[in-house]
Amino acid sequence: MKNSLRRNKWLLMLLLAVPALALTYAAATNQLGPDPADALVSETGEWTIRLLCLTLFVSPLASLLRGRSSFKPLPYRRILGVATWVYGILHLVCYAAFLLAFQWGDIGAELIERPYITVGFAAVLLMTPLAITSTDGMVRKLKRRWKTLHKLVYAVALLAVAHIVWQIRSDAGEAIVYSLIIASLLIWRLLESRRAKS
């Protein structure tokens, strides 16, 4: 049992590395089109929000499966969370490196002047303490405070939605889909906590 959990965790990590490896391969073989910087930034951003949705889906899935299935999703949440952060960092680095060529003055100006970039940056920033405190040792050390700290993920989710909605131009399709997913995942938690109190 324990061995199969460990194996599954490794499999999940490998799976989560696939998009990053595929993008690296596409970039190295010149398959990202005439504006590869833009392609890389949008792809890494897309994967970040997808993984964030997946991470937030673990708890509702666990309670859905409780008593109905022997599959326990909770042990995989940490890996999904850390992967979200990794893709968020990749998104940020691709943006700073390839779109702005590490021109710090330009990056600073963009951060201040463009609110959609400000909130996106804040979301990645807020994920960082969560990633750092994701080790077993940190969980033990922080005890109850760990849970409080990791509620930051809800702020991250809201910032991510703002980051996407702010960028709507000629089509709101994707923004609507992600907003609905995140909203329903957060609303589920609200209802759940209310039920736990009563």
Place this chain on the structure above:
Amino acid sequence: MLIKKPNDIRSSEITSESVYLNRRKFMGVSGSLLVGGALAACGKTEQAEAKVIEPPSDLAPLDFSAVEKSTANPFFTAEVLTPYADVTRYNNFYEFGTGKDDPAKHASALTTNPWQVKVDGEVAKPGTYNLEDILAKNPLEERIYRLRCVEAWSMVIPWIGFPLGAMLQQFEPTSDAKYVKFETLVRKSEMRGQRSFSSTIDWPYEEGLRMDEAMHPLSFVATGLYGREIPKQNGAPLRLVMPWKYGFKSIKSIVRISFTKRQPATSWQQIAPHEYGFYANVNPEVDHPRWSQASERRLPSSLFEPNRIDTQPFNGYGEQVAGLYKGMNLAKYY
């Protein structure tokens, strides 16, 4: 307005298709060499480069007078041309979807023959014109222009077409015509982007120009590029090319031209008036809320050599067009 017309072009000066092809071959080979040098281990790249470089032969070659290749000629630039593959596979044409590769994937569904253009408003010869009749009156010429997108990327494209002013004059606008408005085709059955439930564009896509802008010698109607008919994803069969304005002003697949007394509303202005103005002249000083306009990525760009260049006022056509906006506050009329 000092515009030197490239008059008296001798047939010996006309750039043949083979010159384009040779140029492209050269670029293809040099491109592969560059990539090959950087990624010696990867043998597939050369093949990929060669595959996308040729214009498809189902697009008819056009008969046109070549642009005079002189640096004093505003209709020409000696800057490196953006490869055909990039010009035709990286497009904003939301009628076919919002992805850059959507138009190339989905525009083949569009029927461009027969094609008619409705002309109305303040004009002596209103009516519905067949495309052939418009083309018969307007001899084709070549222009090599910079194209600057509001998203901060740019290309250099050899267009084939005719001056916008010449075409508009054939409809005989009256003295009341102060503006001219253009509309793109609406055909949901063939344009899948127009079927999107979540689109913020109220079709048809509309654009407009002040009459003096429209009559300016740089204003151009393109029916071809790289010596052949214009591909559908680039706005076949008839599109504007306004080289000193952001790309969205260069409306594609035009079906209606209206001459108006008042400034017409344009699509982007209606969606986000604080982001997109009526004039939309390229201006590095006036930032768009989403993108700094101070610089641009000249495509094709690469990750470690992004080909980032400074953006020029009026996209480098200031000498020709700045006079049109004399006394106007360009930060207010963006």
